[in-house]
Amino acid sequence: METVFYITAGVTVISTIMVITRHNPVHALLYLVISLLSLAMIFFLLGAPFAALLEIIIYAGAIMVLFIFVIMLLNLGQETAEQEKKWLKLKVWIGPAILSAILFVQLCYLISSPEQAIYDQQIVGPEPVALSLFRVYLIGVELAAMLLMAAVVGAAHIGRHKKVVLHRFLKEEVI
């Protein structure tokens, strides 16, 4: 169990590093899908099968498809990769990488507590999650529904195209 967890964690970290260092956006997306799948495996190992299913269905299945649609719409391909190759010089990324590494070392120092807490782990299935979600956190569910509706309306409003109608005799823009 523990060995499987360590292997999966290694896969997750390596694929995430590949995501933030690729030049081509499509390659980065494929590595991100691998990272999400291995993270779902970790959720399953932690005794949360429902969350693992949601991760695969929504993240890897819906959000990544949105990203791929946008990349196809914008025609991001070879020239974008060359542009990124120009932008990712060593002197550009070495400073922020060192600062993030310092933050990570601090976090490791905080997490490494003296006693190693080994706990008996129970599987938390979908049923207690659903009961808790629709009884205790009902207000949160309604707020999330409002947030999603606002996001749909906002995305439809932001993403619409302004039609420029030019008549032959009346040369002015009608918006």
Added chain:
Amino acid sequence: MKSTIPIEMVMLLAGLLFALGIAGVVIRKNIVFMLLSVEIMLNAAGLAFIAAGSRWSQPDGQVMFVFILAMAAAEVSIGLALILQIYHQHKSLDIDKLKEMNG
């Protein structure tokens, strides 16, 4: 089922993923890659919540993960619509060209 995955290791993995996401947001100049890195950070936060929920075998961690998922979906839809509009108006995805919000 008894498993002995130490909570420190899971939290360490979440912290490492979060640090990688921060680094991706800071070192990239392309807006699409910055949005991808924000997604990585949200995933790391969700992993921390799930680990905490499984530590006390309570469903609250998974409930918070569901909320994070809804928030991430909303954020990605808005962000991608903004990216489309930016590309149509500026013909570029460089974040340095968008420093001044000239509209």
